[in-house]
Amino acid sequence: MTAIENYIAPTSLEQAVELLAAGEATILAGGTDLMPQSHAGRVKFKPTLMNIRRIPELKGIALDGGWLRIGALATISELMAAELVRRHCPVLAEAGDHFASGQIRNAGTLGGNICNASPAGDTLVPLLVLDAQAELVSKPNGSLRTRTLPLAQFFTGPGRTRREPNELLAAVRIPVPPPGSIARFYKFGTRPALDISAISIGLAGVLRDGRLSQVRVAFGAVAPTPLRGTATEKALEGKRLTPETIAAAALAARDEINPISDVRASAWYRKELVHNMTKRMLENVAAAGN
Amino acid sequence: MSLQQEIEFTLNGVPTRVRVPVDMSALDMIRSVVGLTGTKYGCGEGECGACTILLDGVSVNACLLFAVDCDGRSVTTIEGLADDPIGQKLEKAFVEAGAVQCGFCTPGMVMQSRALLAKNPNPTREEIQRGIEGNLCRCTGYVKIVDAVAAAARAKE
Ligand SMILES: Cc1cc2nc3c(=O)[nH]c(=O)nc-3n(C[C@H](O)[C@H](O)[C@H](O)COP(=O)(O)OP(=O)(O)OC[C@H]3O[C@@H](n4cnc5c(N)ncnc54)[C@H](O)[C@@H]3O)c2cc1C
Ligand code: FES
Ligand code: FES
Numbered sequence: 001m002t003a004i005e006n007y008i009a010p011t012s013l014e015q016a017v018e019l020l021a022a023g024e025a026t027i028l029a030g031g032t033d034l035m036p037q038s039h040a041g042r043v044k045f046k047p048t049l050m051n052i053r054r055i056p057e058l059k060g061i062a063l064d065g066g067w068l069r070i071g072a073l074a075t076i077s078e079l080m081a082a083e084l085v086r087r088h089c090p091v092l093a094e095a096g097d098h099f100a101s102g103q104i105r106n107a108g109t110l111g112g113n114i115c116n117a118s119p120a121g122d123t124l125v126p127l128l129v130l131d132a133q134a135e136l137v138s139k140p141n142g143s144l145r146t147r148t149l150p151l152a153q154f155f156t157g158p159g160r161t162r163r164e165p166n167e168l169l170a171a172v173r174i175p176v177p178p179p180g181s182i183a184r185f186y187k188f189g190t191r192p193a194l195d196i197s198a199i200s201i202g203l204a205g206v207l208r209d210g211r212l213s214q215v216r217v218a219f220g221a222v223a224p225t226p227l228r229g230t231a232t233e234k235a236l237e238g239k240r241l242t243p244e245t246i247a248a249a250a251l252a253a254r255d256e257i258n259p260i261s262d263v264r265a266s267a268w269y270r271k272e273l274v275h276n277m278t279k280r281m282l283e284n285v286a287a288a289g290n
Numbered sequence: 291m292s293l294q295q296e297i298e299f300t301l302n303g304v305p306t307r308v309r310v311p312v313d314m315s316a317l318d319m320i321r322s323v324v325g326l327t328g329t330k331y332g333c334g335e336g337e338c339g340a341c342t343i344l345l346d347g348v349s350v351n352a353c354l355l356f357a358v359d360c361d362g363r364s365v366t367t368i369e370g371l372a373d374d375p376i377g378q379k380l381e382k383a384f385v386e387a388g389a390v391q392c393g394f395c396t397p398g399m400v401m402q403s404r405a406l407l408a409k410n411p412n413p414t415r416e417e418i419q420r421g422i423e424g425n426l427c428r429c430t431g432y433v434k435i436v437d438a439v440a441a442a443a444r445a446k447e
Contacts, residue, residue: 004292004293004312004313005293006293007293007295007312007358009358009361028356028359030354031354031355031356031359032336032351032354034356035315035353035354035355035356036334036335036336036354038313039334039335045313049312049313051356051358051359053359054362077348100336100424101336101339101423101424101425102349102402102405102406102420102421102422102423102424103336103339103342103349103350103351103402103424104336104350104351104354104424106345106348106349106350107345107350107351107354107355192423193423193424194336194337194423194424
């Protein structure tokens with residue numbers, strides 16, 4: 001049975017974080033994770049259920065200096081349609097294309113995908129290679145506090161993050177990629193729709209005169225959290241995308257992940273997939289030249 | 291007994307006020323509190339699309355939506371398409387194309403197709419297939435459903 005004693009739908013960010021300061025609450029955004037998880041008994045409600053969907057400060061996608069700021073309540077459909085996302089971070093819009101189904105993309109939010117912290121969360125790998133930061137807001141001793149944390153440090157385990165119970169994820173901030181930037185995302189599942197990733201790979205960097213720099217690689221569904229592929233990054237940084245470099249990077253990718261076997265794929269198969277698809281992605285970047 | 295909450299929303303154009311348990315799904319609310327049973331319960335976890343409704347004009351799975359989140363919004367169910375021109379075209383096209391066998395998926399298919407045609411009045415077959423990727427049908431094999439949506443898109447007023 002539920003233990004919810006209090007339901008509230010705050011209409012401002014300040015009101016929401018005041019409530020979080022007063023005691024623990026279950027945060028509800030689109031509900032596409034929370035509803036099935038609570039039905040299955042995997043999540044127990046806290047005494048307060050707080051619906052954050054009426055908070056205007058959590059909405060909207062805008063440029064802010066050199067940053068693209070995406071409100072936590074942006075739905076996956078909104079991400080895919082947003083002109084600013086398509087122009088500056090098309091890889092994030094592409095990741096939405098392989099996400100669940102139309103109905104779930106309309107309801108599920110970016111903030112929910114991040115805070116749910118599934119190792120297979122489809123926006124997480126693109127956000128990691130885009131060097132995104134989480135913007136966390138709280139009201140600890142009577143005044144509003146905002147801190148930003150690189151997403152690469154945000155995830156601590158399946159369903160676990162560095163978000164404090166009194167904090168709300170307000171937005172994600174992405175540094176606007178410089179000219180010459182490339183980015184790719186690849187998700188492997190066994191069917192085109194409504195499939196949880198068996199593995200996913202993200203790649204971003206700057207390609208100038210055939211050389212890749214500021215390389216960022218990330219993998220999904222191969223560890224308890226989505227993770228950066230530092231060895232693969234090292235194998236690529238400053239290099240020309242020759243067949244030798246590509247082969248070395250693909251091996252580095254295979255060797256730096258340590259996946260488990262589960263219903264979706266065996267550990268061996270995941271390693272092979274990551275090897276082969278990293279290679280294919282890099283060949284594609286080399287051929288396209290952008 | 292779960293905590294209850296009173297909410298107000300527009301259901302198929304009619305202002306509606308109900309009391310619901312705060313952890314109830316919009317699907318349970320529509321079927322058992324309001325009593326409209328056109329919206330179907332297939333899987334209860336977002337996989338089948340039988341429960342598709344429009345929330346402020348956008349299609350969502352009612353089984354994943356908290357009923358309390360309908361507060362202040364506009365909800366359209368399959369019953370609400372009876373007076374809707376695109377809904378009527380879809381109904382006619384589904385019947386004529388033979389896109390209904392057992393009919394269990396049909397309300398969800400029609401709602402999702404309605405959302406698709408609102409965004410994209412002239413979809414290709416591939417776009418129709420993508421559009422209904424969140425709706426499962428265990429009877430038809432989908433071809434006639436795609437035929438029906440294509441026919442509805444072509445149909446004149
Ligand atoms: C059938 C099905 C298929 C799916 N397919 C995919 C898929 O292909 N890829 C994928 O990545 N995901 C998938 N999902 C998972 C889910 O749809 C996404 O994770 C979605 O983005 C969650 O967003 P939400 O707004 O619905 O989250 P909610 O369910 O509302 O919340 C998720 C969690 O995050 C917390 N939370 C939400 N917002 C905030 C915030 N602003 N601050 C702090 N905490 C917050 C909540 O308390 C909760 O713990 C699928 C789910 C279903 C049911
Ligand atoms: S009942 Fe909602 S998607 Fe199956
Ligand atoms: S007609 Fe039977 S499930 Fe589609």
